[in-house]
Amino acid sequence: MKFWSNITKSLTPYVPGEQLNETDIVKLNTNENPFPPSPKVLESIQDAIGSQLKKYPDPESTKLKDAIGDFYKIESENVFVGNGSDEVLAHVFMAFFKDKKLYFPNITYSFYPVYCGLYEIDYQPISLNYKFQMETEDYLGLDGNIIFPNPNAPTGIEVELSTIEEILIKNPDNLVVVDEAYVDFGGKSAVELIGKYKNLLIVQTFSKSRSLAGMRVGFAIGDTELIEGLVRVKDSFNSYPLDRLAQAAGEAAIKDREYFEYTCSEIIKNREWTVAELEKRGIEVLPSTANFIFAKVENAENIYAELKSRKVLVRYFKKPLINSYLRISIGTKEEMEKLIKNIDQIMGV
Numbered sequence: 001m002k003f004w005s006n007i008t009k010s011l012t013p014y015v016p017g018e019q020l021n022e023t024d025i026v027k028l029n030t031n032e033n034p035f036p037p038s039p040k041v042l043e044s045i046q047d048a049i050g051s052q053l054k055k056y057p058d059p060e061s062t063k064l065k066d067a068i069g070d071f072y073k074i075e076s077e078n079v080f081v082g083n084g085s086d087e088v089l090a091h092v093f094m095a096f097f098k099d100k101k102l103y104f105p106n107i108t109y110s111f112y113p114v115y116c117g118l119y120e121i122d123y124q125p126i127s128l129n130y131k132f133q134m135e136t137e138d139y140l141g142l143d144g145n146i147i148f149p150n151p152n153a154p155t156g157i158e159v160e161l162s163t164i165e166e167i168l169i170k171n172p173d174n175l176v177v178v179d180e181a182y183v184d185f186g187g188k189s190a191v192e193l194i195g196k197y198k199n200l201l202i203v204q205t206f207s208k209s210r211s212l213a214g215m216r217v218g219f220a221i222g223d224t225e226l227i228e229g230l231v232r233v234k235d236s237f238n239s240y241p242l243d244r245l246a247q248a249a250g251e252a253a254i255k256d257r258e259y260f261e262y263t264c265s266e267i268i269k270n271r272e273w274t275v276a277e278l279e280k281r282g283i284e285v286l287p288s289t290a291n292f293i294f295a296k297v298e299n300a301e302n303i304y305a306e307l308k309s310r311k312v313l314v315r316y317f318k319k320p321l322i323n324s325y326l327r328i329s330i331g332t333k334e335e336m337e338k339l340i341k342n343i344d345q346i347m348g349v
């Protein structure tokens with residue numbers, strides 16, 4: 001610690017969900033996709049493993065950006081890619097948020113305050129209402145930049161696109177960043193607003209809806225000036241953030257629309273089934289358009305521990321306002337059946 005700088009001493013790092021090395025566990029704690037990546041991704045990684053690995057990858061990830069552009073019918077100059085959306089977010093905080101206050105909901109992705117600590121950004125959480133929703137008026141005419149996930153994490157609650165548009169219009173001098181990590185599971189992306197609002201930046205990931213959490217691929221979509229700002233930060237930090245395999249995997253994943261649509265729709269079905277089963281048992285579940293649900297249970301911490309001892313891992317946040325909830329990622333039908341069976345056994349149904 002003798003050699004730590006003052007900023008290092010002051011950090012409160014993010015604590016990722018547990019990654020247990022057991023294969024027989026029902027892992028519903030970090031919102032991964034229960035399906036493997038598209039078979040085309042695996043083929044494309046095989047092709048990329050060859051003599052080319054001795055060479056540096058394309059620093060611009062050109063083919064991957066083109067493929068993202070094709071998917072969303074936007075120009076690739078409006079796309080930025082990074083090593084997971086966490087890295088993209090880190091660059092966003094560094095590139096745009098340092099000079100004024102940053103606003104985000106008081107219950108949200110817990111990495112946001114961590115980046116504020118790292119980059120010494122002044123931030124102010126805005127309370128959600130009693131239904132865990134953002135109150136639109138709280139976000140209009142602010143004196144600082146804004147970031148929120150849509151749908152929110154860990155609640156799964158979605159904000160309407162019309163609300164996002166109102167926030168953009170009423171904050172012309174503030175950047176509004178929408179973190180769409182979970183948008184593909186029934187939410188509506190704000191990508192259609194790109195081009196209309198220069199103060200909008202969207203961040204997405206391949207970790208959830210494209211089953212590539214292990215590859216670390218994330219991206220941002222926005223006005224070219226914003227993308228240029230991100231590239232400046234990236235090239236001052238790591239000019240090759242995506243290795244050859246990640247670029248190949250990402251490109252193949254976004255090109256396989258059919259597989260993406262199929263796996264997302266299966267997860268949505270499993271989510272609706274799980275919600276119905278929990279509700280039958282009197283358990284309240286917040287409305288979710290994500291690949292996870294937030295369920296209110298008595299003695300949440302005990303239930304979390306009981307489930308863990310039965311090899312079903314969910315996420316419990318020992319934090320004010322949300323400590324009576326469990327966040328449960330949506331897995332395969334079989335995994336969700338195991339969850340319900342174990343809940344029944346624990347609750348003595």
Ligand SMILES: Cc1ncc(COP(=O)(O)O)c(C=O)c1O
Pocket residue numbers: 030031083084085086087109149153179181204205206207213217218
């Ligand atoms: C809201 C939100 N944004 C971003 C991320 C980061 O995802 P990744 O770094 O895997 O792209 C997560 C991860 O769980 C998340 O919940």
